Amino acid sequence: MKVLLIxxxxxxxxxxxxxxxxxxxxxxxxxxxxxxxxxxxKIAKEIPDVVLVDIQSSSTHEFDLIERYKTQYKNMAFMMLSGDSSSELLLSAMRSGFSEVISLPLTEQSFVIALDRFENKFRKNIKHQSKVLSVISCKGGAGATFISTNLGFILAEIFNKKVLLIDANQYFGDASLYLSDTNPPMTLADVCNQIHRLDYAFLESSLIEVTHRYKILAAADNPASISDVRPEHLDTIIRIAKNYYDFIIIDLGRQIDALTVKAMDLSDEVYPVVQLTLPYIRDAKHLLDMFKSLGYNQNKIKLTINRYEKNNKLKLEDLHHTLATSHSFIIPNEYNVVSESVNQGVAVARQAPNGAVTKALKEMGEKITGIKLSEKGFFTKIFNKG
Ligand SMILES: Nc1ncnc2c1ncn2[C@@H]1O[C@H](COP(=O)(O)OP(=O)(O)OP(=O)(O)O)[C@@H](O)[C@H]1O
Ligand SMILES: [Mg+2]
Incomplete structure (x- = not known):
């Protein structure tokens, strides 16, 4: 839990x-x-879970501000630190949206009690909201990493969600490079090696910060450490992350093994990525058969077609016929835009905010969150920030 004390x-x-x-x-x-x-x-930059603010002389101006913040940051709690414990002040504080008033002098005990109370409420609220999405290539190069990393960016920066991307790609982990040129402070293997220490603060310190709302846990960086990542570790990481993130996206790459199956078991939705060519469709068929034998409900599988072109030789009907199922999402082929984004390590939504791929990813975000984007205003506002 992140707390900002002002x-x-x-x-x-x-x-x-x-x-x-x-x-x-x-x-x-x-x-x-x-x-x-x-x-x-500072609040906009940090997006803390709790803002504890020391208000010495309460003015209506400050209470008005809290009301505004409360509408802007729905998941944020505001607590007040005050030397004045008169009932009028307490009433005004609660009315304006403060969830707690802590009396001065500040003691460790009163601080912890207030945070515990908030956390109990917060966990209840967040748990049922947070979603785990796994993205898996039906065949190498289908676009799982491009889609998972860029969908994460859209969910964070356009839909205002807190997003964690876990790169669980065991031999070809490269997700962080699609969005950042920062070296990861730690990898998934490092975290698994110290799993007994894992708590929110430790997890946060191991992540690459793409934006304040979007973090990445990078893949194990050498083959020797891959065996350190065990399915039960992923379970622990996801369990902790679920309390703080709205979306946990797992880039699974193309490998099927105990770790991938665990990730998919823990996921609310699985996104197999396919392209409209025979080798991809063939492998997609095997993958979908495997999902059936794993007992996954059809609603859990969101077949995603990548690099779609209208004049493809194979048509959507061919894919539907062979796979005996329909697709959930289509991402168009946009070679120059995507190559540029991948080569520069800049999210496609920043690189080409009005491009066809960005539009398709936004539509995906709308379906996933259930939030309909209001026209232009919101989008322009976010990307003009630079
Ligand atoms: N919609 C798209 N339009 C154009 N090019 C794309 C698109 N999606 C992906 N690509 C290109 O395909 C390449 C491979 O994509 P990506 O790395 O996401 O595949 P992957 O499924 O993660 O592969 P791997 O199995 O190696 O992990 C990218 O580098 C990008 O240049
Ligand atoms: Mg990949």
Whole structure:
């Protein structure tokens, strides 16, 4: 859980930093020496789960601000730190959207009790919302990595969701390169090697930050460490991540083994990626048969056609006929745009916000989230930020 403490008082900030039990509880504490009025950019940048703000003299202006933040950041909790415990102040604070008021002086016990109360509520809310999606290539090069990484970006930056991408591709893990040139602080294998230490703070410290809402756990970087990644580890990582992320996307590549099957078992939806050529369709048939033998419900499988062109020799009907099922999503072929995005390590939605692939991924995002994007305004606003 990420907590942002805003106060103009150095002593309060120092006291909070000295609370030893926070880290053990998986609380990542950020402090910001400022007041609520000047903290809007910091809040937008950090997207904490909890904002604890020290309000010395309550003014209606600050309460109005909280009301605004509450509509803007639906999953964020606001707590107030105050020396004034009069019932009028408490009432106004609760009315404006503060979920807790902690009395000064700030003690470790009162802080932890308030956070526990929030976490119990938060976990209940988030658990049923968060979704695990696995993306798997029917055959190498189908586009699983391109689609998983870029779908993640769209869900985070256009649909405002917190997204974690896990690169579980065991021999060809390259997902982070599709979006970033940063070296991963840790890989999936490193995390699995220290699985007994895993909590939210440890997980966060191992991720590449693509944006504030979008993080990547990079693949094991050498074949020797692949055996360190065991199915039960993935289970633990996903269980912890589910409490904090709206979407966990797993890039599975093309390999089928105990780890991939575990990932798919844990997934709400599985996206097999296919192209409209015979070798891909043949392998897709094997994969779909395997899903049947694993007992996966048809609703769980979202067949995704990549690099689609209207003048393909094989038609959609051919695919439907051979696979005895219909597709869920189509991503068009857009060679130049996608090559440019992949080569530069920049999300396609940034590279070509109005391109056909971006449009198709946005439609995918709409179906997945159930959120219909309002026309232009929202989209333009996000991408003009640079
Ligand atoms: N919609 C698309 N339009 C044009 N080119 C695409 C599209 N999708 C993917 N590509 C190209 O295909 C290449 C392979 O895609 P990607 O790496 O996502 O495949 P993969 O299924 O992850 O492969 P692997 O099995 O090796 O992990 C990309 O580098 C990209 O250049
Ligand atoms: Mg790949």
């Amino acid at each position: 106060s103009e008082n150095n002593h309060i900030l120092e006291v909070a930093i000295s609370f030893k039990s926070l880290k053990q509880r998986g609380v990542l504490l950020e402090t910001y020496k400022s007041n609520l009025v000047n903290a809007s950019q």
